[in-house]
Amino acid sequence: MSLDETADRPLDRLATHLAADMDAVNALIRRRMASDHAPRIPQVTAHLVEAGGKRIRPMLTLAAARLCGYGGPYHVHLAATVEFIHTATLLHDDVVDESAQRRGRPTANLLWDNKSSVLVGDYLFSRSFQLMVETGSLRVLDILANASATIAEGEVLQLSAAQDLATTEAVYLRVIRGKTAALFAAATEVGGVIAGAPEDQVRALNAYGDALGIAFQIVDDLLDYGIAGDGIGKNLGDDFRERKLTLPVIRAVARATPEERAFWVRTIEKGDQGAGDLQEALRLLDRHGALETTRADALAWAAKARDVLGGLPDHPLREMLDDLASYVVERIN
Amino acid sequence: MSLDETADRPLDRLATHLAADMDAVNALIRRRMASDHAPRIPQVTAHLVEAGGKRIRPMLTLAAARLCGYGGPYHVHLAATVEFIHTATLLHDDVVDESAQRRGRPTANLLWDNKSSVLVGDYLFSRSFQLMVETGSLRVLDILANASATIAEGEVLQLSAAQDLATTEAVYLRVIRGKTAALFAAATEVGGVIAGAPEDQVRALNAYGDALGIAFQIVDDLLDYGIAGDGIGKNLGDDFRERKLTLPVIRAVARATPEERAFWVRTIEKGDQGAGDLQEALRLLDRHGALETTRADALAWAAKARDVLGGLPDHPLREMLDDLASYVVERIN
Numbered sequence: 001m002s003l004d005e006t007a008d009r010p011l012d013r014l015a016t017h018l019a020a021d022m023d024a025v026n027a028l029i030r031r032r033m034a035s036d037h038a039p040r041i042p043q044v045t046a047h048l049v050e051a052g053g054k055r056i057r058p059m060l061t062l063a064a065a066r067l068c069g070y071g072g073p074y075h076v077h078l079a080a081t082v083e084f085i086h087t088a089t090l091l092h093d094d095v096v097d098e099s100a101q102r103r104g105r106p107t108a109n110l111l112w113d114n115k116s117s118v119l120v121g122d123y124l125f126s127r128s129f130q131l132m133v134e135t136g137s138l139r140v141l142d143i144l145a146n147a148s149a150t151i152a153e154g155e156v157l158q159l160s161a162a163q164d165l166a167t168t169e170a171v172y173l174r175v176i177r178g179k180t181a182a183l184f185a186a187a188t189e190v191g192g193v194i195a196g197a198p199e200d201q202v203r204a205l206n207a208y209g210d211a212l213g214i215a216f217q218i219v220d221d222l223l224d225y226g227i228a229g230d231g232i233g234k235n236l237g238d239d240f241r242e243r244k245l246t247l248p249v250i251r252a253v254a255r256a257t258p259e260e261r262a263f264w265v266r267t268i269e270k271g272d273q274g275a276g277d278l279q280e281a282l283r284l285l286d287r288h289g290a291l292e293t294t295r296a297d298a299l300a301w302a303a304k305a306r307d308v309l310g311g312l313p314d315h316p317l318r319e320m321l322d323d324l325a326s327y328v329v330e331r332i333n
Numbered sequence: 334m335s336l337d338e339t340a341d342r343p344l345d346r347l348a349t350h351l352a353a354d355m356d357a358v359n360a361l362i363r364r365r366m367a368s369d370h371a372p373r374i375p376q377v378t379a380h381l382v383e384a385g386g387k388r389i390r391p392m393l394t395l396a397a398a399r400l401c402g403y404g405g406p407y408h409v410h411l412a413a414t415v416e417f418i419h420t421a422t423l424l425h426d427d428v429v430d431e432s433a434q435r436r437g438r439p440t441a442n443l444l445w446d447n448k449s450s451v452l453v454g455d456y457l458f459s460r461s462f463q464l465m466v467e468t469g470s471l472r473v474l475d476i477l478a479n480a481s482a483t484i485a486e487g488e489v490l491q492l493s494a495a496q497d498l499a500t501t502e503a504v505y506l507r508v509i510r511g512k513t514a515a516l517f518a519a520a521t522e523v524g525g526v527i528a529g530a531p532e533d534q535v536r537a538l539n540a541y542g543d544a545l546g547i548a549f550q551i552v553d554d555l556l557d558y559g560i561a562g563d564g565i566g567k568n569l570g571d572d573f574r575e576r577k578l579t580l581p582v583i584r585a586v587a588r589a590t591p592e593e594r595a596f597w598v599r600t601i602e603k604g605d606q607g608a609g610d611l612q613e614a615l616r617l618l619d620r621h622g623a624l625e626t627t628r629a630d631a632l633a634w635a636a637k638a639r640d641v642l643g644g645l646p647d648h649p650l651r652e653m654l655d656d657l658a659s660y661v662v663e664r665i666n
Binding site: 126151 | 425
């Protein structure tokens with residue numbers, strides 16, 4: 001069975017189970033990303049929102065709420081909220097990364113300009129803020145405010161940690177929580193909160209989203225060094241060329257001989273890279289078992305995600321979330 | 334009496350009256366703009382927050398709350414909130430405008446980079462969001478969420494209206510509400526709401542902030558065409574060179590002869606400007622009375638701001654807000 005065939009299976013099952021809810025979320029997203037006055041806004045957001053991401057974050061919210069027996073209308077608002085926050089961060093990320101492509105299409109900052117990406121991102125943040133206020137839940141607002149701060153802090157941290165060989169595993173973890181896990185955790189947690197789930201279930205939902213997000217991001221960083229041997233979805237070595245301190249490199253640097261350290265200083269800190277350097281980096285990662293131990297970490301986070309699901313009600317959606325955690329690490333397993 | 338001598342007199346009186354509250358606001362701002370993990374954040378924000386803006390927005394919140402008899406702690410949170418939102422928009426504006434200076438100092442995007450300005454702006458937005466959630470008032474959150482959306486929409490609108498001679502007065506009003514008046518209005522309104530003021534007073538506070546902000550921005554746009562004859566605080570003709578459709582130009586364009594219209598098309602739409610064009614623009618503004626009618630509008634908005642104060646309790650702070658509305662238009666009066 002090829003990777004393509006299994007690709008989105010757990011997400012597809014979630015999408016099927018949650019189809020009616022997702023229709024409502026998509027309709028709400030389309031309504032709320034519109035602007036009567038500034039036509040540039042729906043142009044930019046439609047380009048991105050309709051480009052067909054997997055909608056994993058809103059599905060996490062819907063799944064968490066339904067799994068906890070929610071029957072009200074506000075899980076739809078919260079699902080749209082997390083997708084808006086995600087889309088806003090993508091718009092700002094593209095400015096920060098000076099990206100030219102996202103999801104195989106030109107980025108908004110290339111099609112329009114950086115200005116539009118910054119301001120339309122701000123607009124989507126403010127729209128997400130209005131949506132969550134409509135739920136009338138101060139606790140939900142508190143969770144999402146804290147997640148927003150973690151996301152923003154993680155982004156700044158990533159910027160200042162880039163090309164810095166002193167970056168520790170603790171900093172890496174903080175960066176990927178900001179980049180991915182904080183919004184995953186908030187997405188699942190608010191689903192439980194809006195459903196009025198008991199505290200232990202809310203905590204389990206937060207822990208699930210957090211562990212799933214961390215596993216997801218570590219796998220992403222591993223694939224960049226081609227651990228699956230096919231490099232699907234990413235260009236092998238992009239992170240190396242962009243001099244990013246991801247977990248495998250942090251571990252290889254920690255175990256480096258003086259000579260190896262000189263290699264990392266030249267290629268990552270100074271950015272002086274030439275032919276054969278990526279191969280040498282891969283050799284050093286392999287020599288210190290950096291890919292293998294990082295892979296073990298990803299598997300452990302996925303196992304943790306599955307484990308905490310035990311505290312949630314028995315439900316077909318719980319099985320799908322369990323499968324999703326397995327799927328996230330399938331590409332490196 | 335020169336303009337410098339009267340310069341900040343009403344703001345100075347407000348600052349004196351509210352000194353203890355403002356100390357608390359400044360302390361809270363310093364605490365909340367810090368980050369244990371990303372030292373870049375306090376560097377960038379300190380550069381801007383400590384640069385000594387007039388703190389007019391937080392003072393509006395404090396004045397509104399105290400004027401309505403508030404005795405609790407949350408007006409300080411809300412004052413810090415509006416200053417954070419303002420600072421975040423300044424950071425993003427500097428990226429959008431590609432500015433090199435703000436308040437006489439190099440902008441953050443010049444000292445660090447656009448990336449830091451975008452991400453630290455996002456961080457301040459998220460911190461403002463946490464601060465307002467702490468007040469526990471859903472109504473305050475609703476007001477600030479709506480203000481955020483108006484601000485962001487206005488910014489995008491300004492971007493797409495730039496250099497567009499079809500820009501109407503209604504669009505101009507929407508742009509300056511987004512740019513200035515929406516946050517002024519939210520700043521005063523939340524002060525009344527947190528104080529539990531009666532509905533008619535809350536409405537009056539919103540109307541005061543709105544009218545004050547509009548007057549403030551129209552005056553700013555007038556000074557750019559040197560109506561006060563001294564051009565203090567702005568470089569005469571900046572808006573013309575940047576091809577902005579401000580109210581005086583919108584009015585002159587509406588009354589233009591075919592020949593005059595060709596001038597505006599060339600200088601504003603096409604950006605083909607040469608020696609003598611600013612003088613010609615000023616001649617056309619004068620010919621159609623565009624500066625005079627715009628000045629009358631600014632005075633009318635200031636009068637409206639003073640007028641609505643009649644619905645608020647008799648209080649020394651009410652007198653200071655009244656003086657502030659007069660002061661805002663003093664430069665063109």
